[in-house]
Amino acid sequence: MDRLRLALLLNAVSPQVGGVLVRGEKGTAKSTMVRALAGLLPDIAVVDGCRFACDPAAPDPQCPDGPHTGASGSGRRPTSLVELPVGVSEDRVVGSLDLERALAEGVKAYEPGLLAAAHRGVLYIDEVNLLHDHLVDLLLDAAAMGRSYVEREGVSVRHASRFLLVGTMNPEEGELRPQLLDRFGLTVEIAATREPQERAEVVRRRLAHDADPAAFAARWAAEERALAARIVAARELLPQVELSDTALRQITAVCAAFEVDGLRADIVMARTAVALAAWAGRTQVLAEDVRTAAELALPHRRRRNPFDAPGLDESKLDETLEQFADRDPDDGPEDDGPEGGPDGPGGGGGAPADRADGPADGASAAPEPDSTPGTAGSAPAGEHSPVAADQPYRTRLLQVPGTGEGVQGRRSRARTESGGHTVRAARPTGALQRLHLTATLTAAAPHQLARGRRTGQPLALRRDDFRQQVREGREGNLVLFVVDASGSMAARQRMSAVKGAVLSLLMDAYQRRDKIGMISFRGGSAELLLPPTSSVEAGAARLQQLPTGGRTPLAAGLLRAHETLRVERLRDPLRRPLVVLVTDGRATGSRAALDDARRAAVLLAATGAASVVVDCESGPVRLGLAGELASLLHGPAVRLDELRADSVASLVQTLTASRPSARSSQKAA
Structure with missing residues (x-):
């Protein structure tokens, strides 16, 4: 679990790294590790009475609870850890507007959602790969823009929503959409240890916690305080860390060598390497920081189709780092650095690239297994080898x-609560979700005279007038x-x-x-x-x-x-x-x-x-x-x-x- 622990701590030091995706088998304490992070994060300053956790030093000018003037009071509270359940509704994620009050009374009644609660904190999604597509789209928008938008028939609310995104998943239950996968800064693969002594220690500590939670917490309180203090010290050191031209060349060379899409990987690697240096108490990024950053930031960006397993070729990573270490970018292919090249005198700079190209051709030329029944190593008699x-x-x-009502996807026609297009209007059976404005006005128009409405007065609306959209998607x-x-x-x-x-x-x-x-x-x-x-x-x-x-x-x-x-x-x-x-x-x-x-x-x-x-x-x-x-x-x-x-x-x-x-x-x- 050391690599997962490091990835979480690096995001605590520098939230700009972009979060962590934790992939692993069931029963490996993925959720426990993530929830433990919240207790280590320092408290944040907030504007008193603001439901959106605005920073008193730089309040959001578009905050629905604003404007926050200089006279607004401020306080401190713990960094929030907000859990987003897989089956959550869209309104619970982005918040909800009371459309009936907005139309009938002109009141913009907005109830903040989970994206508001997660602002300046941690948004944790367990089983993130099972999240419905329309919720994934909302997360992508918020993660990209740092803001959440609620738009309902001309009534809109927007607020800041910048959070540390952490997700856990079991790959056996399905993969993640590539768009959301790329939004996670780092990824970690974990599995339960196979060492009996370590497994015994895990069981021993769990039993001790269950027997006396308070005593167990007190036992580890000093170490947790020291870890929290180290996070604060690393945050203070972070602005002083220098990313040299050599380290930056190594970062971009590694991303180019592994053919990752776009430039997000380069940026994430740079931020991770700087955070690693700050966590180690250094003001200079070293080659070992770049290597560790690549191992955390690139594996999930190397997937070319859903059947590829994430991972990196470590020998290719080492060769690229050595090739671009301590030399001027205008120099030729030879390494003239003070420590010399890895190939020794007269080795030439082209050898690493030649070696990297060699194994691929040989691997692809492997012969197919013999399918003749009864041969050595083949399937039993009467069968053919795969x-x-x-x-x-x-x-x-x-x-x-036909038209179904199943889980949102991209294959067959279906009636959906979100996405797709509007096909008709209907009376709401519960709370009004998606107002069909034209149908609502059409239903209310014939009754205005009977309801005593005069010219210039607001539209007289009743509950029976409201219509909501019936949408059809996939x-x-x-x-x-x-x-x-x-x-x-x-x-x-x-x-x-x-x-x-x-x-x-x-x-x-x-x-x-x-x-x-x-x-x-x-x-x-x-x-x-x-x-x-x-x-x-x-x-x-x-x-x-x-x-x-x-x-x-x-x-x-x-x-x-x-x-x-x-x-x-x-x-x-x-x-x-x-x-x-x-x-x-x-x-x-x-x-x-x-x-x-x-x-x-x-x-x-x-x-x-x-x-x-x-x-x-x-x-x-x-x-x-x-x-x-x-x-x-x-x-x-x-x-x-x-x-x-x-x-x-x-x-x-x-x-x-x-x-x-x-x-x-x-x-x-």
């Missing part, structure tokens, strides 16, 4: 028909992949293409904020490889390891899909499923086996789940069994080459045309 997937590509959009779905891994699919070239197609669909599911699940069927049974989850990264790992071979228990695969959807519907009833069956349609065995597969398809279709069949049949003779399955499932059959977004083949993007029963059920609903 093969690598083809390169993923952008796929066509597959949607669930939802995330449960995409359940049912993959045929039998012997008829086991031809190496074809299975590589099939895995490439599924991998492409997995990437599409990540971008559209779907949950995914994966079933494979081969031999004599079907297996749930991946229970429904938001971790597309886990789905890609299961896919890469999928072996093939054996018989084709098609009916078992469809029945397993039916059971998986039944259980998931109990857990998440609003999330609509999309079944993606990847097969050539052949059911091994007698005619009875094919009849069983047909009955299983009819049973799955009866649940109302939308389906699409990816037809993997190849060769000059086609039996058309996948097309027959698609008809029974009330969905289209799509050939592998039709999945590409740039394909010239016509792919129907919605499934409504082939599912009349689904349209009927939607009308009935």
Whole structure:
């Protein structure tokens, strides 16, 4: 936990570093570490009576509780730690306006939200990767601008909202949106120690705390006071720390060498290196500070797709730091610094770059594992070893028909509380959220004379006049992949293409904020490889390891899909499923086996789940069994080459045309 502790303390010294994202397995005390930070932060000066924690030395001129004149009193209070729950509403985050009072009485009644409470403090989000997209957008705006805005039909409130953003997440439950990922200054990967003595000490301290919390706190009070005093001393030293031209060249060279997007990484690294020097009690940034800053600021910015694991090539980092140490930027490639180059006399400056380029070509040329049954190191007889997937590509959009009410996402049409566009107006069933101004005025206009309104008087509004917006946007779905891994699919070239197609669909599911699940069927049974989850990264790992071979228990695969959807519907009833069956349609065995597969398809279709069949049949003779399955499932059959977004083949993007029963059920609903 040393690296996490350091990252949190650096942000305490210099909040401009930009916060910390903590990635780690469950049960590793991520939340405990973050909550402990608040007790170490120094108190802040605030304007008395200000709900927005304005600094008396520089009050916010747009503060809703202002203007704060020089006569305003001031006091001090502890730095706040505000926790943002995953299921929080938008109004709770940004605050809420009483629209009824604003329209009827002209009173701007504003209740501050969590972004106001977090100003000049810490905003902590546990399970940040599960946060809904519209809340992520609000956080991005506040983090970028340092202000929060509430706009409702011409009534607006804005206030300062600068906070230290700290998030924790378990990567097994899904990844974070790239836009929010980049907003975290630093990232730390943690895991529970495997050392028995250290684990025993953790348990011992936890039991001691539970037995007597006050005595436990008193035991460590002196160390915490010393740590808090060190934070204050480092803050005071921070303005005196010098970032030399050499250190700055190293920072920018490292960011360029690792090809990070934009310049935010350079700025974060510079601030982190300065904070490291101040924390060590120095006024000069050293090469070791730059290296540590790179290890904290760059790993999460190196991801190129959702299946890449964050991390840095340490040898490449060291070579870049050495190459740009203590030399003038106008010099040639040779290192003329006083300590000499790493290659010795006559080594030349181009060697590090040559060495960095070497391993990549060799790694990419590794041979594929032998898939011949019975060979050494291969899969058991009758099976083929896993093969690598083809390169993923952008796929066509597959949607669930109708209009849902699920979690906000980017796949299928849905009624949403935020985002999207307004489709109609309706009477509010609870508190008025999003006023439909035109509909409200239209409803109130015919009654003005009866209510005694005269010319020049305010509009006479009553509760029954108010209308709110009904908005339509996009939802995330449960995409359940049912993959045929039998012997008829086991031809190496074809299975590589099939895995490439599924991998492409997995990437599409990540971008559209779907949950995914994966079933494979081969031999004599079907297996749930991946229970429904938001971790597309886990789905890609299961896919890469999928072996093939054996018989084709098609009916078992469809029945397993039916059971998986039944259980998931109990857990998440609003999330609509999309079944993606990847097969050539052949059911091994007698005619009875094919009849069983047909009955299983009819049973799955009866649940109302939308389906699409990816037809993997190849060769000059086609039996058309996948097309027959698609008809029974009330969905289209799509050939592998039709999945590409740039394909010239016509792919129907919605499934409504082939599912009349689904349209009927939607009308009935």
